[in-house]
Amino acid sequence: MFKALFHILIFPGLLFLFIFGLFGEYLDRKLYARFQNRVGPPWFQPLADFIKLISKEEIIPEEADVTVFKLMPILAIVASAVAILYIPIWREQAVFSFNGDVIVVLYLLTIPTFTYFLGGWYSRSVYSMIGAVRSLTQLFAYEVPLFLCILASALLADTWSLSGMVTFYSRHLGYWFCNIIGFGVALICLLGKLEKVPFDIPEAETEVVAGSFTEYSGKLLAFIRTSFNIEMIVGSSLLAAVFLPFGLNLPRAVVFPLYLIQVLFIIIVVSFMRSLFARLRLDQMISFCWKFLAPLAFLQVLLNLILKVVLPR
Amino acid sequence: MHDSHDFKDVKIPIGPQHPALKEPESFLISLRGEKITAASVRLGYNHRGIEKACEERTYTQGLYLIERICGICSHSHSTCFIQAVEEIAGIEIPARAKYLRTLIAELERIHSHLLWLGVAGHEIGFDTLLMYTWRDREVVMDLLAKLTGNRVHYSINTLGGVRRDISSKQKEEILKGMDILEERTKYYIDLAKNETTLLKRLQGVGILSHEDAKSLGAVGPTGRASGIARDVRKDDPYAAYAELDFKVISVNSCDVYGRTLVRLGELMESFSLVRQVISKIPDGPISVKVPRKIPAGQATSRYEAPRGEDLHYVRANGTEKPDRVKVRAPTLANIQSVSKMLEDRYLADMPIVIAAIDPCFSCTDRLISIRDTRSKEKNTVVWETIRVKGIEWYKDQGIDFASLNKKLSKRLHF
Numbered sequence: 001m002f003k004a005l006f007h008i009l010i011f012p013g014l015l016f017l018f019i020f021g022l023f024g025e026y027l028d029r030k031l032y033a034r035f036q037n038r039v040g041p042p043w044f045q046p047l048a049d050f051i052k053l054i055s056k057e058e059i060i061p062e063e064a065d066v067t068v069f070k071l072m073p074i075l076a077i078v079a080s081a082v083a084i085l086y087i088p089i090w091r092e093q094a095v096f097s098f099n100g101d102v103i104v105v106l107y108l109l110t111i112p113t114f115t116y117f118l119g120g121w122y123s124r125s126v127y128s129m130i131g132a133v134r135s136l137t138q139l140f141a142y143e144v145p146l147f148l149c150i151l152a153s154a155l156l157a158d159t160w161s162l163s164g165m166v167t168f169y170s171r172h173l174g175y176w177f178c179n180i181i182g183f184g185v186a187l188i189c190l191l192g193k194l195e196k197v198p199f200d201i202p203e204a205e206t207e208v209v210a211g212s213f214t215e216y217s218g219k220l221l222a223f224i225r226t227s228f229n230i231e232m233i234v235g236s237s238l239l240a241a242v243f244l245p246f247g248l249n250l251p252r253a254v255v256f257p258l259y260l261i262q263v264l265f266i267i268i269v270v271s272f273m274r275s276l277f278a279r280l281r282l283d284q285m286i287s288f289c290w291k292f293l294a295p296l297a298f299l300q301v302l303l304n305l306i307l308k309v310v311l312p313r
Numbered sequence: 314m315h316d317s318h319d320f321k322d323v324k325i326p327i328g329p330q331h332p333a334l335k336e337p338e339s340f341l342i343s344l345r346g347e348k349i350t351a352a353s354v355r356l357g358y359n360h361r362g363i364e365k366a367c368e369e370r371t372y373t374q375g376l377y378l379i380e381r382i383c384g385i386c387s388h389s390h391s392t393c394f395i396q397a398v399e400e401i402a403g404i405e406i407p408a409r410a411k412y413l414r415t416l417i418a419e420l421e422r423i424h425s426h427l428l429w430l431g432v433a434g435h436e437i438g439f440d441t442l443l444m445y446t447w448r449d450r451e452v453v454m455d456l457l458a459k460l461t462g463n464r465v466h467y468s469i470n471t472l473g474g475v476r477r478d479i480s481s482k483q484k485e486e487i488l489k490g491m492d493i494l495e496e497r498t499k500y501y502i503d504l505a506k507n508e509t510t511l512l513k514r515l516q517g518v519g520i521l522s523h524e525d526a527k528s529l530g531a532v533g534p535t536g537r538a539s540g541i542a543r544d545v546r547k548d549d550p551y552a553a554y555a556e557l558d559f560k561v562i563s564v565n566s567c568d569v570y571g572r573t574l575v576r577l578g579e580l581m582e583s584f585s586l587v588r589q590v591i592s593k594i595p596d597g598p599i600s601v602k603v604p605r606k607i608p609a610g611q612a613t614s615r616y617e618a619p620r621g622e623d624l625h626y627v628r629a630n631g632t633e634k635p636d637r638v639k640v641r642a643p644t645l646a647n648i649q650s651v652s653k654m655l656e657d658r659y660l661a662d663m664p665i666v667i668a669a670i671d672p673c674f675s676c677t678d679r680l681i682s683i684r685d686t687r688s689k690e691k692n693t694v695v696w697e698t699i700r701v702k703g704i705e706w707y708k709d710q711g712i713d714f715a716s717l718n719k720k721l722s723k724r725l726h727f
Contacts, residue, residue, distance in 0.1 A: 279514070
């Protein structure tokens with residue numbers, strides 16, 4: 001009982017995710033600034049922003065549905081925080097695992113996007129509603145390739161549990177290389193999931209102000225930003241577990257720092273990519289996802305089906 | 314595709330306050346999904362009554378006020394105004410002053426085009442481009458600050474010439490700055506031609522055909538990107554442009570991408586113009602004396618501002634104050650074409666299409682009409698009412714100009 005509570009609230013649950021998320025946000029912002037030849041924020045800036053937002057007044061639009069409006073940011077945090085319990089991060093076994101937990105994790109990671117949609121839709125402002133529809137449209141574009149890539153990796157490992165996949169890949173280290181296409185595609189899809197350039201269409205500042213979050217302020221905005229940070233960490237952890245399964249059979253003192261490095265590496269790649277490109281239009285984004293990412297993901301599935309037969313186990 | 318009867322267009326207001334706009338202006342956009350079905354522009358949020366205020370001031374005072382029409386093309390407006398005044402007064406300014414005005418004008422064009430490139434980058438979500446160009450823009454801003462003493466409102470013009478001369482050391486600094494900027498601009502040209510996401514967002518967006526550009530009267534880079542190779546510097550040379558060698562950049566692609574290429578090309582021409590000015594600048598005085606009272610008469614002056622043709626009309630009545638000043642900023646000529654460019658585009662194209670004419674709304678607003686939405690009455694306020702209201706307002710704040718003037722005149726006379 002206490003052990004479960006510890007896992008949910010402290011490690012690897014909410015507290016760890018919150019602190020690591022703040023650090024991830026700092027790293028992302030600092031690197032983004034350095035790539036652009038700016039100084040960037042000091043290390044405590046994300047925490048300072050959080051405290052500032054928490055202490056600020058909360059304004060809820062008169063037209064908005066108060067319950068949904070208030071509930072959604074919290075639901076977003078909860079959904080992504082629960083997902084981490086099924087992702088093996090510091091040993092081959094996750095906190096909880098069962099055969100089929102890959103599907104559950106992917107499903108849990110979809111919930112935040114839905115909460116952003118509902119929160120935006122029920123705030124009843126034109127900008128929020130357009131942003132909400134955009135985030136949902138975008139979801140249909142990147143979700144399929146992302147799922148396919150992770151499922152392709154599961155196919156090769158012949159298990160539907162993340163812990164099983166990690167065990168398989170850390171025992172057969174060479175097989176990691178087979179999923180390299182999937183890793184690339186999943187990284188690009190992660191940009192869409194985290195709504196970062198070139199896929200920051202739902203919150204394109206110059207078009208729809210802040211998209212779904214236009215009407216959010218104070219504590220609720222702080223929760224939304226936290227949920228994005230947590231989503232970034234959980235998404236990166238998922239990719240790290242599936243596509244970078246190195247050294248998980250080493251001693252625990254080595255594995256945990258290794259996990260942190262893997263997640264930070266993915267964050268670095270994300271912030272590098274977002275300083276390289278201009279924002280795409282929604283139609284361009286969708287056609288890019290369906291014309292390039294989805295076929296590549298299918299290729300990965302096909303490849304893994306063949307490899308499964310050919311390669312020795 | 315025909316939509317069902319209960320599916321209405323969504324009307325979204327872009328402005329008067331919106332992150333895409335750097336100045337208050339109102340665009341009302343009807344959307345069907347992501348597509349724009351109609352767009353209307355409403356001007357008038359920035360009216361400051363500058364034209365009228367000029368009539369209350371002497372020519373020299375008016376010059377500094379005119380300069381404040383715009384923060385980016387401040388030299389354009391002040392030069393355009395002063396050319397008209399000098400024409401009425403029948404004054405020929407010294408050759409060195411002409412060259413110095415040209416020098417500042419071209420440096421201003423460089424800073425304005427670099428600023429535009431950054432803004433365009435921001436509008437399409439390419440913030441790295443914004444940060445890079447604005448960093449490079451500091452080079453030319455620093456040069457302007459060294460030459461004139463100010464970064465934004467240079468105030469280099471004065472009646473009958475310019476206010477400051479340049480030294481040979483400053484000439485070297487300018488040439489060095491031009492070398493740096495030329496290299497950077499070559500990089501941006503390369504970027505504009507090769508960066509895929511940039512091309513995707515700019516090409517084929519905001520089409521303004523050659524015929525439309527002509528009939529809507531587009532000027533400056535907006536017109537030149539639609540194949541109208543008009544440039545006041547070439548067609549009706551002022552200052553020292555007749556003695557300098559440069560090309561008028563124009564392309565025929567008619568889209569936002571073309572407007573980007575025109576501005577980048579003009580940057581390269583400006584670097585060459587600045588170098589020519591530095592090498593050809595003659596020695597001599599920098600200003601001539603002009604009487605305080607300008608003889609009666611009228612004149613129109615044209616000037617190629619970074620955004621297009623700027624036009625000033627001045628009527629003098631023989632006193633030290635102008636009788637009438639009229640300003641037509643380039644944005645007023647270009648704003649008409651925005652609704653045309655937005656036809657059948659996506660919402661995502663709206664910011665860059667508006668930004669592509671390089672709008673300067675506070676330059677443009679010459680008129681305001683206040684309408685009471687309840688009684689539907691138009692209310693026109695005359696100058697005298699505003700004057701009285703202003704005096705009353707300051708009295709309420711504890712400032713009485715009448716007594717201040719009395720005190721001041723006492724001190725001057727005794």
